[in-house]
Amino acid sequence: MSTYSDQSAVTVLGLGPMGRALAGAFLDAGLRTTVWNRTPGRDRELVARGAVGAGSAEEAVAASDLVVVCVVNYDAADSVLRRDAVTGALKGRTVVNLTADTPDRARDTASWAAAHGVRYLDGAIMTPTTTIGTPHAVFIHSGPEDLYQEHRPALAALGGTHTHLGEEIGRAAAYDIALLDIFWTSMAGYAHALAVAQAEGVTPRELAPFAQGIAAILPPIFGETAENVEAGVFPGDGNPITSAASTMAHIIHASEAHGIDASVMRATEGLARRVIGLGHGADDFSRVTDLLSRR
Numbered sequence: 001m002s003t004y005s006d007q008s009a010v011t012v013l014g015l016g017p018m019g020r021a022l023a024g025a026f027l028d029a030g031l032r033t034t035v036w037n038r039t040p041g042r043d044r045e046l047v048a049r050g051a052v053g054a055g056s057a058e059e060a061v062a063a064s065d066l067v068v069v070c071v072v073n074y075d076a077a078d079s080v081l082r083r084d085a086v087t088g089a090l091k092g093r094t095v096v097n098l099t100a101d102t103p104d105r106a107r108d109t110a111s112w113a114a115a116h117g118v119r120y121l122d123g124a125i126m127t128p129t130t131t132i133g134t135p136h137a138v139f140i141h142s143g144p145e146d147l148y149q150e151h152r153p154a155l156a157a158l159g160g161t162h163t164h165l166g167e168e169i170g171r172a173a174a175y176d177i178a179l180l181d182i183f184w185t186s187m188a189g190y191a192h193a194l195a196v197a198q199a200e201g202v203t204p205r206e207l208a209p210f211a212q213g214i215a216a217i218l219p220p221i222f223g224e225t226a227e228n229v230e231a232g233v234f235p236g237d238g239n240p241i242t243s244a245a246s247t248m249a250h251i252i253h254a255s256e257a258h259g260i261d262a263s264v265m266r267a268t269e270g271l272a273r274r275v276i277g278l279g280h281g282a283d284d285f286s287r288v289t290d291l292l293s294r295r
C-alpha cells in the first residue's frame, strides 16, 4: 500500500444509475477507474469505455487509494465494506461514501472506519444522474478537512459544485435529509395538486406553468423564513396562519369531494390548527417550526 495518495486512480463500488454516472465521469476525466457491483454485468458499458471491471469488492478496493461508494443505503454499504477481506484491503485507503442515509449511520460508519484504519469522508449528491460530470452537479461533503483537500482534485472530476460542510461527519447527511425533506414534501404536494386539478378538468400541462410560478415565489420566502426562525419572530401581518389554515381546508374539501386522498394536506392543516390552538393564530406559518422543535 502506497503512503502517498494516487490521484490518478479511483474505485467505484455500486453501479446503480448513480454509481454508473459517477464512474462514467471519472472515466471521462481520464482517471484509471475500477468498478464493482454486487450483481454482475452492470459494469459492461463502463468496461467498454475503458473501466477495469473487478471480480470482487476486495479486488476493486485494492486497485485505488480512493474508493467511492454509492449504493442504496448504509445497510448495503455495510454489507460490502464490513467483510473481513474488504475491510483488510481498505486499510490506509480513503472511502468517500456518497450513499444517502441518516447522520447517525454516517457517524457509525466513521467510527467503524477509524477502528479499522480506513480514512473516511461522508457525502451526498443533491442532483440527478444527468448532472454528473456537468457544471450542474451538486455535492456536499463532511469529515476531516485535510482528507477532503487531498482528494478534492479527483472529486472535481465529477463536475459541478463541491462544498465541504465541516469536520463533523454527520453534517452532509444532515443537510441531505433536510433538503430531501423539502424535495419530497414538495413533490407530494405537486402530485396531489395534479390529481385535484385533473379531477376539475385542468390538465397537468395546463397547470404546469402556473405550478412553476408558485415554485418561483418560494426562494425569497425560504430566505425570510430562515431569518425569522433564527430570530424567533413569526410576523403574520401579511398572511396569518388562521388565513392559511382556511385555504388548506378548501383544498381538503375540494380534494375529498372528488374522493382524492388529502392526507398530506390534512397533516399540514393539522399543524396549522395546533399553532392556532396554542394562541399563535396571528403569526405566520413559520411558527410551525417552533411547534415542531418543542420536544
Ligand SMILES: NC(=O)c1ccc[n+]([C@@H]2O[C@H](COP(=O)([O-])OP(=O)(O)OC[C@H]3O[C@@H](n4cnc5c(N)ncnc54)[C@H](OP(=O)(O)O)[C@@H]3O)[C@@H](O)[C@H]2O)c1
Binding pocket: 014, 015, 016, 017, 018, 019, 020, 037, 038, 039, 042, 070, 071, 072, 073, 075, 076, 077, 079, 080, 098, 099, 100, 101, 125, 126, 127, 128, 129
Ligand atoms: N439516482 C439519483 O438521481 C440519485 C440522486 C442523488 C442521490 N442518489 C443516491 O445515490 C445512491 C445510489 O442511487 P442509485 O440511483 O444508484 O440507485 P439505488 O437503487 O438507490 O442503488 C442501487 C445500487 O445499490 C446496490 N445495492 C442495493 N442493495 C445492496 C446490497 N444489499 N449490497 C450491495 N449492494 C446493494 C445495487 O446493487 P445491485 O445492482 O446488485 O442491486 C446498486 O449498485 C442512493 O443512496 C441514492 O439515494 C441518487
